[in-house]
Amino acid sequence: MRRDGSRWVDPAPLEIARPRLPWWTLLPGWVKLIISPIVLTWLVIWILAKLVRLCWYYPLTITLLVGGLALDWWAGHYLVGAVASVVIVGLLVWWWRFTESFTRRCRWLRTEVRRMSVYAWEWRTVMRLANLTGTAKGREYRPRLKRVRSEGWRDKVAVRMIQGQAPEQWTERASGLAHSFHANSCRVRVTGPGRIELDLIRSDPLTGTLPLPAMADASGVDLKRIVIGRTETGKAWRIRLLGNQILVVGVQGAGKGSILWSVVWALAPLIKAGLVRLVGIDPKGGMELGQCPEVFHEVVYDNGPDAVELLEELANEVRARAGEYRGLRRRWSAESGQPFTVLIVDELADVIAYQTDKRLKERAQAAIQTITSQGRAPGFATLALVQDPRKEIVPFRNLFTTRIAMRLDEATQVDMTLGDGVRERGAEAHEISELTPGVAWVKEEGKREPVRARAFYPTDSDLADLRAYINGWTGEVLPFRSPSDGGEGGAAA
Numbered sequence: 350m351r352r353d354g355s356r357w358v359d360p361a362p363l364e365i366a367r368p369r370l371p372w373w374t375l376l377p378g379w380v381k382l383i384i385s386p387i388v389l390t391w392l393v394i395w396i397l398a399k400l401v402r403l404c405w406y407y408p409l410t411i412t413l414l415v416g417g418l419a420l421d422w423w424a425g426h427y428l429v430g431a432v433a434s435v436v437i438v439g440l441l442v443w444w445w446r447f448t449e450s451f452t453r454r455c456r457w458l459r460t461e462v463r464r465m466s467v468y469a470w471e472w473r474t475v476m477r478l479a480n481l482t483g484t485a486k487g488r489e490y491r492p493r494l495k496r497v498r499s500e501g502w503r504d505k506v507a508v509r510m511i512q513g514q515a516p517e518q519w520t521e522r523a524s525g526l527a528h529s530f531h532a533n534s535c536r537v538r539v540t541g542p543g544r545i546e547l548d549l550i551r552s553d554p555l556t557g558t559l560p561l562p563a564m565a566d567a568s569g570v571d572l573k574r575i576v577i578g579r580t581e582t583g584k585a586w587r588i589r590l591l592g593n594q595i596l597v598v599g600v601q602g603a604g605k606g607s608i609l610w611s612v613v614w615a616l617a618p619l620i621k622a623g624l625v626r627l628v629g630i631d632p633k634g635g636m637e638l639g640q641c642p643e644v645f646h647e648v649v650y651d652n653g654p655d656a657v658e659l660l661e662e663l664a665n666e667v668r669a670r671a672g673e674y675r676g677l678r679r680r681w682s683a684e685s686g687q688p689f690t691v692l693i694v695d696e697l698a699d700v701i702a703y704q705t706d707k708r709l710k711e712r713a714q715a716a717i718q719t720i721t722s723q724g725r726a727p728g729f730a731t732l733a734l735v736q737d738p739r740k741e742i743v744p745f746r747n748l749f750t751t752r753i754a755m756r757l758d759e760a761t762q763v764d765m766t767l768g769d770g771v772r773e774r775g776a777e778a779h780e781i782s783e784l785t786p787g788v789a790w791v792k793e794e795g796k797r798e799p800v801r802a803r804a805f806y807p808t809d810s811d812l813a814d815l816r817a818y819i820n821g822w823t824g825e826v827l828p829f830r831s832p833s834d835g836g837e838g839g840a841a842a
């Protein structure tokens with residue numbers, strides 16, 4: 350605005366923040382004097398709590414530091430330097446020459462180093478950049494880094510979330526967190542109210558092929574937990590057959606066959622003892638089950654009327670056994686004297702979806718639904734393998750209580766196989782490498798967390814051994830007799 354030739358300019362608003370003094374500085378001097386012992390005590394407790402926390406998270410570092418300082422005070426710098434050099438060189442040589450034992454035994458050392466150098470170091474920045482912090486009344490709230498445990502292939506990082514935060518917010522940012530903490534992937538697990546655990550995966554412990562174990566005794570096989578491989582934590586991969594129906598889904602070459610034969614291998618002692626009966630359907634003309642037909646009580650190599658009749662026969666048995674048990678027993682047990690029956694269907698889709706005869710298809714679907722829905726109590730389990738998990742192919746997926754997703758093409762197939770939300774908890778079966786057939790994600794009914802595992806690898810010679818075992822051949826080879834002994838040649842008993 351111009352007035353009498355002069356130029357009036359509005360003053361700029363004051364942009365600086367008014368300095369605000371803490372409220373307690375405004376208290377009168379005598380009040381400060383009275384409350385000072387309380388404040389001092391609180392301060393000492395706070396410092397002590399911080400020290401205890403430090404010792405809890407870094408016991409080794411604190412011990413070494415205190416030990417080093419004591420030694421320095423007692424014996425001087427040179428001795429401390431010499432001892433430290435010897436320890437460091439010793440550790441380096443151990444790591445270089447015996448990496449495996451170093452990795453196994455020095456977990457505590459690795460945990461502290463990784464906590465200090467990766468997680469504690471970058472925590473604040475990563476939390477802010479990943480938008481996992483919050484602000485209220487001018488104060489920043491940050492998720493708290495709790496215990497870290499480094500297992501070599503993964504780091505388990507416990508976190509206390511801030512108020513109002515949901516684990517889903519972490520799941521959404523899992524990929525970003527993995528990159529920020531230099532890991533290959535990140536899984537989020539809920540461990541309690543307000544608490545989660547991040548699994549930051551740094552390498553795959555399931556890259557090596559697992560040979561089948563030695564054949565167990567019949568007494569050593571438990572139908573509630575047969576061993577068919579190893580989980581990524583190094584434990585035995587056990588699956589339940591008793592009262593369970595299992596669906597295995599995987600693309601061609603995912604290694605479905607290895608799960609199938611690992612199950613049969615584990616059951617072999619019970620099959621031989623007559624306690625377990627296998628019934629098989631292999632619509633691929635016997636390419637899979639035909640490798641060891643001896644283990645089967647009955648097996649059909651197509652998806653025609655024979656296969657459907659076999660399924661209906663089993664469905665009738667299920668109903669009949671259920672009727673027999675009524676009022677006598679609640680569920681199958683070995684004392685019933687009847688064999689536990691396992692139905693194995695190698696390519697389920699061929700039997701219940703790709704069958705061109707509509708009538709046969711419907712009969713097959715009805716029979717399998719009866720076996721899977723009612724077979725639990727009378728001692729019938731199903732192991733069905735399929736490549737395509739869509740509802741149009743397997744309309745009764747929900748009847749399978751254990752679902753196994755091997756390598757799949759798309760994320761949606763993982764959701765179809767394992768159920769909603771399981772992929773978000775880490776079960777990324779569509780990310781399984783082509784180089785690791787036999788690796789799978791397992792979701793059991795009633796268990797929240799999926800498990801990643803790899804099945805044993807049954808070779809052709811293992812299957813030959815299985816045939817021989819079932820046929821009762823001991824495999825003992827007798828020495829060749831020379832013609833001078835009057836013998837004819839080698840023999841096997």
Ligand SMILES: Nc1ncnc2c1ncn2[C@@H]1O[C@H](COP(=O)(O)OP(=O)(O)OP(=O)(O)O)[C@@H](O)[C@H]1O
Nearest residue numbers: 558600601602603604605606607786787804805806
């Ligand atoms: N557990 C395993 N460990 C190591 N290698 C395996 C394992 N399982 C399978 N393989 C390898 O992967 C190849 C494919 O396996 P397999 O034929 O069992 O897959 P599949 O899913 O049954 O395929 P398809 O649907 O075509 O029958 C095998 O030839 C074998 O070499």
